[in-house]
Amino acid sequence: SAVISQKPSRDICQRGTSLTIQCQVDSQVTMMFWYRQQPGQSLTLIATANQGSEATYESGFVIDKFPISRPNLTFSTLTVSNMSPEDSSIYLCSVEKVRGAGGTQYFGPGTRLTVL
Amino acid sequence: DQQVKQNSPSLSVQEGRISILNCDYTNSMFDYFLWYKKYPAEGPTFLISISSIKDKNEDGRFTVFLNKSAKHLSLHIVPSQPGDSAVYFCAATRGAAGNKLTFGGGTRVLVKP
Numbered sequence: 394s395a396v397i398s399q400k401p402s403r404d405i406c407q408r409g410t411s412l413t414i415q416c417q418v419d420s421q422v423t424m425m426f427w428y429r430q431q432p433g434q435s436l437t438l439i440a441t442a443n444q445g446s447e448a449t450y451e452s453g454f455v456i457d458k459f460p461i462s463r464p465n466l467t468f469s470t471l472t473v474s475n476m477s478p479e480d481s482s483i484y485l486c487s488v489e490k491v492r493g494a495g496g497t498q499y500f501g502p503g504t505r506l507t508v509l
Numbered sequence: 510d511q512q513v514k515q516n517s518p519s520l521s522v523q524e525g526r527i528s529i530l531n532c533d534y535t536n537s538m539f540d541y542f543l544w545y546k547k548y549p550a551e552g553p554t555f556l557i558s559i560s561s562i563k564d565k566n567e568d569g570r571f572t573v574f575l576n577k578s579a580k581h582l583s584l585h586i587v588p589s590q591p592g593d594s595a596v597y598f599c600a601a602t603r604g605a606a607g608n609k610l611t612f613g614g615g616t617r618v619l620v621k622p
Contacts (some may be wrong), residue, residue, distance in 0.1 A: 394555070418568050426609065435598065435612045436553070451609070496602070498541060498610055500552035 395420055395488050397501035405507045407477055413472045414504045416486035421466035424489035426498065428457070431482045442469040442486075476508045512536045513601050515613035523621050528586040530616050532599035535580065538599035543610065544584045547596045552613060556597075557584070589620045 396419040406412050416425065425442040439459055440448040448461035467504045473480050483505050487498040514533045522528045530544075540561040545553035559566040559573045561581065566573050572585045586593055596617050600610040 397552075403577055410511075426552045435614045437612075441609070487552075496541075496608070497555055499555055500545075502552045503550075505550070 395422065395490060395499045396486055397486065397488060397499060399484075399501040399504050399506060400404075402502065403507075405509060408477050410476055411468050411472055411474045412476065412506060414486075414506075416419045416471070416501055418467045418488050422488040422490070423466070424496065424498075425463060425469045426487045426489070427469070428459060428485045428487060429470045430485065430503075433494060436483040436485065439471070439484075442471075452480065463483055470474045476506075478508045481506055481508045512539075513599060513602050513611050513613040514614050515597075515599060517616050518614070519617040519619070521621065522589050524591055525588045527591065528584075528589045528618055528620070530584040530586075530597050530599070530618070532569050532582045532584075533580060534582075534601050536601070536603070536611075537580070538610075539605045541573060542573070542582050543600045543602075544571070545598045545600060546593075547615070549596060553598060569570045586618075589618075590619050591622050594618055594620045598605075 398417045400415045427439040428436045430436045438451050439454045440450040442448050442461050443461040444463045460472045483503045485503045487500045489496040490500050535541045543558040546555040547553040557568050557571045557573050559575050596615045598615045599613045602608045
């Protein structure tokens with residue numbers, strides 16, 4: 394598996410502001426992902442953080458709203474920009490380790506964001 | 510379009526008995542399936558996975574069964590323990606690696622002592 398940490402663990406923010414979430418892994422990984430879990434919902438992929446190139450965003454998510462950095466193979470950040478109450482969610486990063494027939498993703502502890 | 514579904518939002522089981530969690534998928538391109546457990550205020554924890562070339566995979570108290578023709582998988586937990594009380598997500602992906610996981614809606618399991 395992998396040891397993954399996220400900062401901050403939680404935050405309460407005012408609408409219109411931005412928050413940057415950090416994800417640190419204890420070993421080099423090729424694939425890092427950012428997910429969102431809205432209240433009472435399942436996990437939805439926001440984007441794949443690619444090292445050395447722009448992130449790949451899923452339908453419904455755009456770079457202006459969720460800019461991502463991936464400066465090296467152990468670290469990534471996700472920024473939630475110009476926040477509104479609808480952005481209140483748990484944000485999770487994950488990394489992939491290839492196991493046997495498929496890639497298994499391991500998740501960080503999450504960042505619980507509340508936007509007022 | 511919900512490609513992975515967990516139709517039971519909750520499950521209650523007595524300690525020591527079997528917990529059976531079900532998951533259905535619609536995308537026939539999925540070929541790798543995973544189960545995660547999630548406690549409140551924590552990230553999901555990987556439990557067990559199965560490739561589409563198998564129909565069963567076992568790891569300790571956890572067994573996953575895959576029925577490709579029915580596009581159905583299930584997770585069996587035997588025996589259930591109070592510490593198993595959590596939300597369980599199934600997830601599916603296609604390709605060997607580097608592809609996104611598509612998650613089901615989750616099943617909340619309560620194991621009663």
